[in-house]
Amino acid sequence: xAHKNExxxxxxxxxxxAYFILLRKVLSRPEKPYVYYKQTMHEMVxxxxxxxxxxxxxxxxxxxxxxxxxxxxxxxxIYPTYLIGLGCRDSILLEFSSTITGLILAGxxxxxxxxxxxxxxxxxxxxxxxxxxxxxxxxxxxxKIIATLLxxxxxxxxxxxxxxxxxxxxxxxxxxxxxxxxxxxxxxxFIPYYVTYAIIKTLFFAFIIATVSAYHGxxxxxxxxxxxxxxTKAVVHSSILILLFNVILTQxxxx
Amino acid sequence: xxxVENLNKAxxxxxxxxxxxxxxxxxxxxxxxxxxxxxxxVLLKSIVGLHEIDSGNIWYDDKLFNKLEFREKxxxxxxxxxxxxxxxxxxSRTVExxxxxxxxxxxxxxxxxxxxxxxxxxxxxxxxNANKLFPSELSGGMKKRVAIARAIALNPKYLFCDExxxxxxxxxxxxxxxxxxxxxEEYSMTTIVNTHDMNSVMKIGEKIIFLSDGILCWEGSxxxxxxxxxxxxxxFVFANALAKQLKKSPK
Numbered sequence: 001x002a003h004k005n006e007x008x009x010x011x012x013x014x015x016x017x018a019y020f021i022l023l024r025k026v027l028s029r030p031e032k033p034y035v036y037y038k039q040t041m042h043e044m045v046x047x048x049x050x051x052x053x054x055x056x057x058x059x060x061x062x063x064x065x066x067x068x069x070x071x072x073x074x075x076x077x078i079y080p081t082y083l084i085g086l087g088c089r090d091s092i093l094l095e096f097s098s099t100i101t102g103l104i105l106a107g108x109x110x111x112x113x114x115x116x117x118x119x120x121x122x123x124x125x126x127x128x129x130x131x132x133x134x135x136x137x138x139x140x141x142x143x144k145i146i147a148t149l150l151x152x153x154x155x156x157x158x159x160x161x162x163x164x165x166x167x168x169x170x171x172x173x174x175x176x177x178x179x180x181x182x183x184x185x186x187x188x189x190f191i192p193y194y195v196t197y198a199i200i201k202t203l204f205f206a207f208i209i210a211t212v213s214a215y216h217g218x219x220x221x222x223x224x225x226x227x228x229x230x231x232t233k234a235v236v237h238s239s240i241l242i243l244l245f246n247v248i249l250t251q252x253x254x255x
Numbered sequence: 256x257x258x259v260e261n262l263n264k265a266x267x268x269x270x271x272x273x274x275x276x277x278x279x280x281x282x283x284x285x286x287x288x289x290x291x292x293x294x295x296x297v298l299l300k301s302i303v304g305l306h307e308i309d310s311g312n313i314w315y316d317d318k319l320f321n322k323l324e325f326r327e328k329x330x331x332x333x334x335x336x337x338x339x340x341x342x343x344x345x346x347s348r349t350v351e352x353x354x355x356x357x358x359x360x361x362x363x364x365x366x367x368x369x370x371x372x373x374x375x376x377x378x379x380x381x382x383x384n385a386n387k388l389f390p391s392e393l394s395g396g397m398k399k400r401v402a403i404a405r406a407i408a409l410n411p412k413y414l415f416c417d418e419x420x421x422x423x424x425x426x427x428x429x430x431x432x433x434x435x436x437x438x439x440e441e442y443s444m445t446t447i448v449n450t451h452d453m454n455s456v457m458k459i460g461e462k463i464i465f466l467s468d469g470i471l472c473w474e475g476s477x478x479x480x481x482x483x484x485x486x487x488x489x490x491f492v493f494a495n496a497l498a499k500q501l502k503k504s505p506k
Contacts, residue, residue, distance in 0.1 A: 007353055035359055124343040131415075132357050133332035 008051050014168035019215050025137040026145070026211075037142040047144065048107050048151025052158060054108060055101055059092075062100060084177045085185020088167035088196070093116040095161040098198040100247050102205035103111030105152065106238035110213035113144055114234035117217030118227040126218070141214040145207065152206035153199045160198065197253050204249060205242050212238045256281055257302060257413065262311035263302055264294075264469075271297045272469045275311070281412075281445040284436050284459045288450055289466035290491060295449045296340075299417055300449065303335060304328060315413065319495055331478045336406030337443075338416040338435075340499060342398040344390040344405070344410050351386040352376070354405045361409060376404040379409065395428035400434070407438060414439065416448040420455055429450065453492065456480065465491065 031037040070087040117140055120126050129136035164186055171177040177185075213234035220226045257279040264272040272294045279285040287295045300306045302313055304320065313320045315331050323331070344353050354376055358369045377386070380400040390398060399419060406414060416435060420428035436459045439446040450456065456463060460477035465488045473485040480492060 032360055119346075123341055123346075124339045125345055126335065127300075128339060128343040128345075130305060131303055131332060131335055131337045132360065133329040133335075134360055 003109065009238070018219065019211070022137055022141075022215055022218060023211060025135065026141045026214075028135060028138055029133070030138060030142065036139070037145055039139070040146045043143045043147035044087060044151050047112070047147050048155065051105060051108055051155060055155050055159050056162045058100070058104060059097065059163040060130040060166035060169075062096055063088060063092055063163030063168075064170030066096070066175065067167035067171040067182075068150075068174060071171065071174075080181075081177050082170060082181040082185035082188060085182040086188050087185075088171075088182075089164055089186040090192070092163040092167070093159055093194045093198055095253065097156050097163055098205065099242065101152075101156055102202065102209070102242045102246075103239055105205075106209050106213075106242060107235050109148065110209050110234045110238045111231040113210065113213040114217040114231045115227055117141070117214055118220040120228045121218065121220045122223050122227060124184075137218060141218070143212070144214060145210040148206040148210040149203060152209075153202050156198055156202040160195075201249050202246070204245050208245065209238050210240045212241060217250045256314075258314040259298075259302065259445070260314070262298070262301060262313065263309045264297055264306060264350055265309055270469055271302075272301065275331075275466075275469075276463050277471060277473050277474065279445055279447050280462065282440060282443045283441050283446075283461040284361060285445070286445045286450060286456060286460040287466060288456055288460075288463055288491070290451065293466040294449075294469040295466055296417055297469075299405070299447060299449050302333070303337060303415055305499045333409060334412040336372060336403075336409070336411035337412045338399065338402045338406050338414070338419050340418045340421050342390070342402040344398055344402055346390055348389075350382065350390070350393070350412040352399050353390070354408050357405065357409045372408060373404075376408050377401070379407070379438070380404045395422050396424075396431065398469055399423065399431050403431075403434060403438070404499050407442070407447075410442065412444060414444045414446040416446070416450075417432065418449050420450060420452045425454065427459065428454060435459065451491075456492075 039249075067084060067088045070091075071081075071084045074083060076092075126136045126140070139204070167202060168179070168182050168186075171182050172179050216230040216234040216237070217227075220230050259275055259277050259279075262272055262275040263270070275298060287298060289295050292298060297306060299424075301308050304313075308321055311321075318327075318331065320328065320331060344350075345356065348356065351373055354373045355369050358364060358372060362369070364372070374388075377383075380403050382397060382400050382404065385397065385401075386391065390401070392403065414435070419431050419435060423431065432455050435446060435448060438444065448455070448459070457477050457480075460480070463473075463475055464471055464482060465473040465485070467487045473483055473488045475483065480488070483489060483492075
């Protein structure tokens, strides 16, 4: 049992080491910036723009549920109803838009990155790049990192806006709050730093999603079965790291 | 010219290549033959640097490739073209973009110059009106030809082909073999082809090495292979019933 644990610990540190070695390769200076620029634009559309729909839908219903739950749990004459709007705004801003968006993107974007790079590995496309003298890690992964770092904050801002809009629609439609009270609530005691906080968290999460997923895809050995396994590992590991960093960043940024 | 000296390679302690020494000359088609699992692909990938070797030397002309720094290796790699078993075309790029890729990465040519070179290479491998097609829209033979076009786009000095005929019908396989031979002679390249296809051996095998269980068992040409007294080679060459019958029949 103790021997098994030792092996697991060694494997863990091997993986962490391999991850940082890959990162070093990824972050080396690009040879042809123009080629990388084109690739980054492509990734922004593929990984970012194509995620707007799912983020908007999920955020809308998330905002709606938060508003209704806040309303039903604060049904007390002591509490002013505008607190429902305030609660909706702060929940979305502080936690849901950055973390839930991060987890959704870990599933959608993370699995896509891992399976794309993994398939390139098993079909020897990465070998073909290496043979040509191209730094395959940098060429394939760096544009994805840049694209997610640039676009995920936009997705978070969209999520915040749509989430609050969803809360307003749900609250007023269900009759738990008036439109005026909701709008007063979302403006009341607003702390702009919370937006910065959400963006900082999103940047960390974007980096985790892109690099952890790419790492799992890049290190595949085998065939299509391993591509599926790598894709699953990418989502699980990214999600765990997002939750871990959520705690760390919350303590660091809000304490 | 590529020279391999006393190359050894093992995976997890199990030897895959043992003490391989061989010279591959330019301008002729050099073949590595052997049964599946004999170490052909590992040898080829070791020579191009996709596998780290355990010991030995690999010379590209006067440069000791396996001892070079990453940047120096990269310079040699720009002179290498490789045709992979599964073609390894980039799925998300069209035929034209695939062939143009090495030009985009390593030249400062204008788009017109690059397009001209792409069309020349595609024309050289007899691919017509397919510039805008994606790899998924091509047949196996076309994929191989596009992969050859991409491999020769930068006028390489060295061409490596890993089982270029796998999955192709006999006629297309012959066309691919002929194309490799023609290009090798035309550009005086050092070409190394991995194969277990006897048609290829007889058609283009100007220099052949035979591997068995990671050991170089025989070296010669297609003219000598039928008269070899190496039993493992004979088992490989005359594996099917018709070949065995031909071997027994008087010349």
